[in-house]
Amino acid sequence: MRVKNIQIINFRNLKSTKIIPGVNFNLFYGLNGHGKTNILEAIFLLGSPKSFRNAKQQELVMHDEKRAVVKGEIESQRVTSKITLTLEQAGRRVEIDGKMVGRASELHGKLNSVVFSPYDTGMVRNSPDSRRRYLDRAVYMADIRYLNCWHNYHRILKQRNHLLKKSETSSLDTWTDRLATAGAEVMERRLSFVSNLDKRLKNHYSVISDEDKAAEIAYQPEGIKKTMGHEIKEEFIELLDRNRKNDEKFGSTSIGPHRDDVFFLLDGRPLKTFGSQGEQKSFVLALKMAELEYLEDIFGETPLFLLDDMSSELDTARICNLFAALSAKNMQVFITATEKRAEFADSVHLNYSVFRICDGNPTYEEN
């Protein structure tokens, strides 16, 4: 998958920006606040329903403007298509080759990107909801049905929570049953995704970190031991029934995939408390590489890799290891950094383009 060109209008601080990226490595460098990350975000949004920065729609539109537009020509399965994304107060519209697209899922798989940004390293230490957000976004990329069952689950959850606040309970069993069906599907799809990621993780961790420690990602829904959909459902119903008194008291459902956590382990110990900062960064980077390879297997094409704020996030050794691994794939990579660093040129074995970003405007630099 590749972005052949991209035009960004009224998007955050980017008034009108046009970039024709190179086929492999692309470095956007410049001072902070000049819009480097905004370009990455726009590229990401061409293939994804939500920003990786957890931004609200109106934050994406330039102040005092009605709409932001991101247009891109992308190549996937040897076919070039034009994607036009219009972001307005009312929502977002997507056109593919001039035709309006009804559902978000029609964009699915057209342009996959794996992002590594400061938001991601933060998730190791943050509360479970930031890890859950990561997991949801990653599963969605790999699994087209996930978005639909996730939405269903959350709609049913809202209905059930509303019912718990009231004394009318004649239909509570019904909503519990529906919640368990939808919840079991969410859990089953997460379990399958995480086990696929885990298989690939150890290898990537040792490549990135030059360490021999065993990296592991684990998802075990709270209170659930089974791994098959219908068995999970039975267990989940029992769990919900056991918690019913408590849930009625607080007027909300206290257990389920909306509260679950995903665990990062190094040599069997929690990364959050036992891992050094360097190890945490290597871990998340290895996680992203595992994701990249899993998406590669599913779609038969390598996704984009977006590396935000390289300078502050990674040291030279890790950057060299990462670039060597990415160079082996003949893929498209986008990187932002505050300065051009020597190791960039040294460790990349493919052609690369450098753009200096100043006030949202890119200047191509010969290298």
Next chain:
Amino acid sequence: MLTNISSLSRLVSEFKKLPGVGERTALRMAFHLLKSPSNLTMLSEALLEVRDRTHSCSVCFALTEDDPCSICSGNRDHKAICVVENPQDMMAMERSNAWHGVYHVLEGSLSPLAGTGPEDIRIDELLKRVSSGNVEEVVIATNFTVEGEATALFLTKLLRQHKVRISRLAHGIPLGSDIEFVDAATVQWALQGRNEI
């Protein structure tokens, strides 16, 4: 408000209450009617007539001018009831010409968020019809939404206590469409609901 003529403003305000109608459309509709007074008269008569003559059937709660409705009093299979959420769904079923039984309109679906519980829709009335003993089959044709599915499950549990065959409308691939162009979710549903032939 776009006008200072109070009767016109009132009409525009009423139009704006209709689904999908904004201020500009409402104003356009109002001026269109004003161009021809006979149109205005016909519309106002039609509105009053539909208000005075329609009500819901006392048996099945379909929209009707007679009571019971033409389907309940007609030559249909009264042993089979098709349960729908609203009169529009029933009309859609009728257009298919594929159902020869009678109907039961629930007038809604279970939705705690909308304040609709089992006692707010016509579930008791359905159970009374079923327990009268003449009903052999109930087809649940509520929508395939979160609320419609919950309603279907709720009904199923209650109906199991009666001696009736219960079935759910199948969902799957739209007729006349190529499987390759149907989205993955629909294909999955269709596989789950496959029939032996």
